[in-house]
Amino acid sequence: MARINDVGGTQGFGAIDTTDDTEPFHADWEARVVGLYNTLRAQGIFNTNEFRDAIESMPPGEYLAASYYERWFTAICALLERKGVLEPGALDD
Template sequence: MNGVHDMGGMHGLGPIVHTPEEPVFFNEWEGRVFAMLVSVNGVGHFNTDEFRHAMERMHPVEYMTVSYYEHWLHATETLLQEKGTITAEELKAALAKVKEAHA
């Protein structure tokens, strides 16, 4: 494949900036996404290859404009819906609850 997700090693994108002191999670929600992935991946909802493929199917513009953990969230939501674990309506309802709680 030669998609937006295969940019590693391409020329002209500049150096990778690494800051050893940076936190593992910049925002609390990122840690929650990590925990969510570990919990659903560990019980057989999907495997690592399916997870990676779900991220690779993101629209290239979205892939380039969202954060690392947003890739994870997108893949997890996509796979749980595709596997029939959750419905789009259940996801919308859950998101509405989260937004209401943080309003």
């Protein structure tokens, strides 16, 4: 069964914006999420495959509503709970 991110051949998502965007981040929090990802991965908390799976496992509505780095942050939070680094629900507030 395909996951929500597997949309190959699916129509109806509209045109793709192909203009070049020279800014790697549009807000400071996005750069912090990348730094958090790099740090946690380097410490062996999770690996790239686990991270990708966590993003792809997001509920479809949540996945489609989230921006690129919101998906990253959601995956990091899920992995920190899954790995026992954080108690479940610790980030709910």
